[in-house]
Amino acid sequence: MPKGKIKITEEFCKGCQLCIQFCKQGCIEISSDRYNPNGFLLPDFVNEDDCIACGICAWMCPECTIDVYKYIEE
């Protein structure tokens, strides 16, 4: 059951892959051929079910371009 979800503002991404490196759950992978208009190879949020909304990908993104959301319990 996914606990969270991320959203990457792709226009500011610089393809550094730090988010991929630090996601302990393996939710983020480098895409094979998705580039932004600046020419940077973009990451994909795959394995959505494993996201625990820890926020680490957001902290480590040098461009502050990742938002992390947690599902609200009802």
Place this chain on the structure above:
Amino acid sequence: MSERLLVSGNNAVARGAIQADCKYFFGYPITPQSEIPEYMSKELPKIGGVFVQSESESGSIYMVYGGGLAGARIMTSTSSPGFSLMAEGISYLAEQEIPAVIVNVMRMGPGIGTGGQGGQTDYLQVTKGCGHGGYKNIVLAPSSCQEIFDQMQLAFYLADKYRGPVLVVTDFILGEMEEIINIKTHEFGSLPPKEWALTGKDKRGGERAIHVAAFFSYLGILNYHMKQIEKYKNIQETEVRYDTYLTDDCDMLLVAYGSSARIARGAVDMGRAKGYKLGLLRPITLWPFPSDALVQHAKKAGKVLVIEDSQGQLVEDVKAYLDSDIPVHLLGMWGRHNAGGGGIIHPERIIEEVEKING
């Protein structure tokens, strides 16, 4: 009834600044102006001000830069070798358009010079922007303790009005001599509030102020320089100051500033008593230079004698403005009465030169 005090020129610098509501001084000792930081260190804490002795003149000018950015009236003072260290900082002040007053109590140069005695060897440096980039500073050259006191107040006003550094140049003689001055606050006009100053967003209703190299922050390269060219043109049209003495009917125009002008004025009186029709043009703003007045009086007189305690620096500007058919003579530092550090040009020596020129 205003207060009258016997003060030295250096003391008049400090008193003039405090009279202009300057409460912050960042400086470093150097002969012959150490009395200025010493006085400031004593007096500023009494009026809620701050005195910081910096680690060097580089430290001083960058403290002045920070203080100016913070929106306060701030100043520093130094002598020629220290002034060279400040040149980079003054270039930054000019670029960022930060008001500041910098006093250069000139001493003989270049290098360490005589270690602190008389000379007027910084004319070219102070009038040609003194640092990299081709900017101009307003340069005031008082020639009495009263003028020093008054022009310090004017300097703060001009710095705020035009948003940039203003230099006040005196020298060893002016700095150490003592004269009676009238203590008076001069009003020069209203000034806009410093909304650009760094104070923290709270004091500006939440909007931030950024000062990141003028070119990047707001104007772009060309627009920035066009604005500066316009500003300098405006200053040249509005802020020229000079004094004349017996120039209406003179047939030799003496040109001198600062301490040399005092001696030249004595020479005019001495010469007139002997029947020589001498007159004196004394630039008060070395930049903007009183070129119109120079051309007008020099043409009328027919010949010019520049007197300065240097190798010949003011004379370059005088020659540049005059047609080649007006002879320009120079009595420089070789006119001193002895070859030592305490040498001084006497009025009698100027008369000798006049007689030589007249044949």
Place this chain on the structure above:
Amino acid sequence: MDNNLAKMKKVAGKPKIRVASLGMYCPGCHYGIISRVICEVIEELGVEGKAIGLAGVGCSFGGAPMTIDIDWTSCPHGRAPAMATAIKRIHPDATVLTVQGDGDLGAIGLGCFMNALLRGEKLTTIFLNNAVYGTTGGQMAPTTLLGMKTTTTPVGRTIETNGYPLHLPEIAATMKGVAYAARCTVHTPANFKKAKKSLKKAIQKQIDGIGYGIVEFVSACPPGWKLDPLQCLDYISEKMLDEYPLGEFKNVDKIE
């Protein structure tokens, strides 16, 4: 835009005072992460309206002022501590921070910095140590490691030619006017959290009027090191931290 986001709470994202923009930093530069540390600490301490930042020359220049929404000025090379001294003396209730790189603080600016420490100014300096001069193309810095190749040490830094690397927080810790001196990194999430704690302590020393605070961040410079962003993380763990140990070198609540 995903409709599911409406049933969710945002737990991490751009700090409030981080200006959303394509930053001037190279991909993988830690400056962006350090900028987040600075933003979050300023927000948590509630000093956003009183903060005045001074950026040195180098990558600090274009980066910090453009990405953090507080008052900023850029400074001539090495002179930020002198400028900050004046600003703090004129606005004692402001929170005055300098952000400087290796050359700015450790080479040309060493004199200004040491004297500001001697005076015990109530300031905070954020020192970015990436062992090279990044902006100008990767030349040697005072913090370049022995044996490290840069564009001005093509065969590697040697003791004979260039002496030893500079350890600034350790030196600062010996000076009386310093209340806090520490070194940290942001190359792992755990270190990111420790770095925030350190910076918070350093700025609190200023707010409490105790003394100078300096926090050094050992950080990556992918173009300068000629490594990709992920290789830089290993270089920090394996090489940089050997020379530059992390930790607090001074932390006092009162200067006797």
